[in-house]
Amino acid sequence: MASVARRLSGPIVSNEDSRKVFISEIREMADSHFTALSDSDLIEHLKGGSRQALGILFLRYRRLVLTVSLRILRNNGEAEDVVQDVFLEICKKAAAFDSGRGSVKMWILQYAYSRSLDRRRYLALRHADGHGANGGGYCTKHSYAYNPHGPDGLTVEERATAIRKALTNLPTKQRKVLELAYFQGLLMTEIAECMSDSLGNVRNQYYRGLKKLQDALGDFSA
Numbered sequence: 001m002a003s004v005a006r007r008l009s010g011p012i013v014s015n016e017d018s019r020k021v022f023i024s025e026i027r028e029m030a031d032s033h034f035t036a037l038s039d040s041d042l043i044e045h046l047k048g049g050s051r052q053a054l055g056i057l058f059l060r061y062r063r064l065v066l067t068v069s070l071r072i073l074r075n076n077g078e079a080e081d082v083v084q085d086v087f088l089e090i091c092k093k094a095a096a097f098d099s100g101r102g103s104v105k106m107w108i109l110q111y112a113y114s115r116s117l118d119r120r121r122y123l124a125l126r127h128a129d130g131h132g133a134n135g136g137g138y139c140t141k142h143s144y145a146y147n148p149h150g151p152d153g154l155t156v157e158e159r160a161t162a163i164r165k166a167l168t169n170l171p172t173k174q175r176k177v178l179e180l181a182y183f184q185g186l187l188m189t190e191i192a193e194c195m196s197d198s199l200g201n202v203r204n205q206y207y208r209g210l211k212k213l214q215d216a217l218g219d220f221s222a
Contacts, residue, residue, distance in 0.1 A: 019080050023062075026087065029055030039104035046094040054091050061105065062087075065112040068182050072116040073123075082119055086111045102164070109183045110160040117217075118159070166216035174209030177202055 031052035034042065039060070045053035065086050069079035089111055090097075097107055167175050173195075180186045180194060192202040 016077070019077075019084065022084050026055055026058050030059050031055065040099060043094055043097050043104055046091060047097075051091075054087065057090070057104075057108070058087050061108050064105075064109060064183065068109060068112040069116040069119075071182060072113075073120055078119060078123070079116070082112065082115050085115050089115070106164075106183070107160075110163055113163055113182065114159040162217060166213050169216065170209050170212055173205045174212065177205045178209045178213065181206060 029051045034045070034050075034052050034056045037045070037053075037056070039057070042053040042057055046057070062083055065083050066079055069082040070076065073079050073082065086108065090108055097104065101107075102110075167178065170178070176195065177191055180191045181188075186194065188199060188202055188206065191206075192199045195202065
């Protein structure tokens with residue numbers, strides 16, 4: 001598990017091969033004895049340094065984290081890098097989880113949302129500075145992915161709190177539509193069916209909620 005260990009102690013230098021190695025190694029961590037445990041129990045094991053617990057959480061939530069990141073970044077390679085970053089982050093920050101503030105699933109997805117927004121801001125800034133044209137891989141040793149502060153000066157925890165507050169302040173229907181779209185990865189037609197509402201109403205709630213979220217979070221869509 002040397003590859004994962006390196007990522008736990010330093011910045012990501014990502015490419016397609018290293019992503020495959022990461023996914024392979026973290027899947028190997030998953031111990032069948034842990035599969036029946038609840039998310040909260042897995043977090044408790046993770047607090048104690050259990051990488052088997054990290055492996056199970058990865059298997060449970062990788063697809064959802066990837067869905068959120070893809071919706072924001074619209075680039076599979078960048079989104080996969082965010083997936084790595086998110087799970088390494090929760091491994092490091094497991095002690096910060098507070099069950100009184102929400103479920104493990106929502107905690108992980110808030111990290112996914114925050115990291116994806118941070119990554120998109122970084123890419124936009126890099127492009128504006130003229131560094132995006134000649135490539136050089138997805139991340140370098142100066143990658144923003146492991147900087148604890150985003151371009152707006154907020155830590156991941158502070159950004160997650162801002163996102164949670166912004167979502168909480170939305171009207172119930174708008175919040176539910178956005179959560180189903182971003183956190184569950186549902187299509188508009190699926191959300192309409194889930195909420196027993198018309199597709200037109202769901203779309204209206206989605207765009208109104210997204211606008212309010214943009215206003216609350218500032219430069220939401222670089």
